[in-house]
Amino acid sequence: MHSLCKSPRVLVTGSLGQIGTELVSTLRMKYGAENVLASDIKFPTEKAKFDVEGPFKYVNTNNIEQIKEAVVNFRANKVIHLSSILSATGEQNPDLAMEVNSHGAENCFKVCNYYGASLLIPSSIAAFGPETPRHNTPDLCIQRPLTMYGISKVYIELLGNWYNQKKGLDFRSLRLPGIISWKALPGGGTTDYAIDIYYQALKKGHYTNCFLKKDTRMPMMYMDDCIRGIIELLEAKNENLKQRTYNLGAIDFTPEEIYESIKKVMPKFKIDYKPDFRQSIADTWPTSIDSSCAKKDWGWEHDYDLDKMTDVMLMNLKKEIICLSEF
Numbered sequence: 650m651h652s653l654c655k656s657p658r659v660l661v662t663g664s665l666g667q668i669g670t671e672l673v674s675t676l677r678m679k680y681g682a683e684n685v686l687a688s689d690i691k692f693p694t695e696k697a698k699f700d701v702e703g704p705f706k707y708v709n710t711n712n713i714e715q716i717k718e719a720v721v722n723f724r725a726n727k728v729i730h731l732s733s734i735l736s737a738t739g740e741q742n743p744d745l746a747m748e749v750n751s752h753g754a755e756n757c758f759k760v761c762n763y764y765g766a767s768l769l770i771p772s773s774i775a776a777f778g779p780e781t782p783r784h785n786t787p788d789l790c791i792q793r794p795l796t797m798y799g800i801s802k803v804y805i806e807l808l809g810n811w812y813n814q815k816k817g818l819d820f821r822s823l824r825l826p827g828i829i830s831w832k833a834l835p836g837g838g839t840t841d842y843a844i845d846i847y848y849q850a851l852k853k854g855h856y857t858n859c860f861l862k863k864d865t866r867m868p869m870m871y872m873d874d875c876i877r878g879i880i881e882l883l884e885a886k887n888e889n890l891k892q893r894t895y896n897l898g899a900i901d902f903t904p905e906e907i908y909e910s911i912k913k914v915m916p917k918f919k920i921d922y923k924p925d926f927r928q929s930i931a932d933t934w935p936t937s938i939d940s941s942c943a944k945k946d947w948g949w950e951h952d953y954d955l956d957k958m959t960d961v962m963l964m965n966l967k968k969e970i971i972c973l974s975e976f
Contacts, residue, residue, distance in 0.1 A: 656680040660725040660766075662710050662757070663732030665689040665697045667833040668771070668875065672729070675876050677701040686723045689732075696834075710753035716760045727883065730757045730770045737927050738837030739798040750801035758812050758820075767819035769883055772806055772894055774826050774868055775799035775839075779933040786935035788824075788896050788942050795933050806894045813893050821882050822894040826868030826901075826938065828875050829958060831965040839927045839934075843869055843907055846920070847962045850911050851970055856920045860927050863905040863920075866936040870899035871953035871961070878949060885947035898940035899951035900958075910959040 657680060664673050664687035676685045682703035690709050693699065704723070708715045710732045720728065732753050739746030754770060761768040777786060778793035792803050802824075809820035827840025831847070842859055849856040861867075870878075878897045902910075908920045943949035953961070 656684045657727045658723060658725045659685045659727045659729060660688065660719055660723060661685065661729045661731060662688050662708060662716075662753075663730070664699075664705075665691055665693060666731055666733075667830060668828060668872070668879075669731045670697060670699055671830065671832060671872055672731075672876050672879060673703070674700040675880065677703050679880070686719060686725065688719055710756055711748060713756040713760060716756050717764075720760055720764050720766060725766055727767050727769070728757060728761050729879070729883070730754060730768065733801075734798065735838040736773075736775050736796050736798040736930055737839050737841075739801075740796055740926070740930070743797040746797040747801065750798065751804055754801070754805045754808065758808060758818070762812055762816050762818050767821070768809070768812075769821045769879070770805055770809065771879065772802045772822045772824040773799070774824055774934050774938060775930075776802040776806065776824060777933070777935050781933075781935060783934075783936050786896065786938045788892060788894070788939070796930055810893050819887060820893055821885075821890070823878060823882055823897040823943070824894065824938065825875060825897055826870045826899060828870055828872055829962065830872035831962050831969065832872070839930045840867055840869065842904060846904070846907060846911070847959075847966055850915055850918050851963065851966055854915065854918055856908070856918075857923075859904050859920055859922045860925045861904050861922075861931055862924050862928060863908075863922050864903050865928065865931050866901055866903045867931060868898060868901045868935060868938050870897070870951065871958045874899050874951045874953055877952075878943075881947055881949065882943075889946050891946055892942065895943040895946070895949075896938040896940045897943060897949065898938040899953065900955055901937040902955050906955065907959070910955050911963070913956065914959065914963055 673687045688706045688708035734746040812818040813820045846856045
């Protein structure tokens with residue numbers, strides 16, 4: 650990871666989501682708290698807050714004037730747009746997903762283009778569909794997603810290419826796999842079983858409602874790798890980037906494999922499989938993704954494998970549960 654000579658001024662939208670709380674804190678430690686403005690349509694609470702305090706502003710990204718005000722008054726030269734309705738929630742409320750995901754991104758493109766700020770918007774494996782090569786999925790291939798969340802991500806990727814080629818906007822994106830963290834509760838995604846399973850292992854010793862079949866393989870990543878990947882792409886030299894959107898790969902596993910990983914630490918742990926509508930979503934996504942372009946262009950390497958992630962998740966969640974039980 651290379652440091653910039655001058656600390657950037659970073660605006661992060663949707664900062665109180667699963668990725669945002671940890672990303673903002675890491676950016677503040679790296680660039681100085683005063684140089685990172687967190688924003689969201691809700692305010693920090695005891696359950697959703699930043700480890701490193703700093704400036705916060707209410708910003709609804711569907712309101713372009715609020716984005717303008719934040720960028721101008723904060724003198725932001727980099728925007729990381731995280732505001733999004735995730736896959737499973739988006740299928741239950743597709744109109745909301747289309748409005749938040751697509752219209753909010755459009756506003757960010759317009760504001761960043763006008764004021765000369767760079768724009769980074771994470772994409773997702775949800776941008777792929779049933780016709781996509783499912784194993785070791787490359788960066789460039791047919792996508793055709795079936796969920797509103799995935800459709801909005803493809804739209805953002807293409808819009809980012811257009812703004813980069815036609816307007817010269819410094820747009821960057823990475824397709825994230827399922828992200829796993831002990832600091833954030835599941836947030837409405839199809840990969841969220843891989844977070845909930847650790848909670849239930851410690852609370853009940855039994856995961857009673859795994860909503861995917863035991864052999865459903867999906868790409869995943871531990872949060873620390875995710876945060877590092879976002880910041881590495883944010884800081885990468887523009888001339889080294891051969892494309893605007895990169896796959897960000899790490900590990901892949903099935904519910905049965907994560908179950909077996911937990912059993913190495915908790916031998917009496919049990920699991921029941923009760924697939925629901927999220928199974929049909931998972932069946933259209935890749936089983937693994939190829940991130941060789943990210944490695945070649947900006948040196949991407951993941952750190953956490955499944956067992957290392959399991960050890961860290963169980964150790965930290967156990968501390969969290971003990972702390973909560975004391976109140």
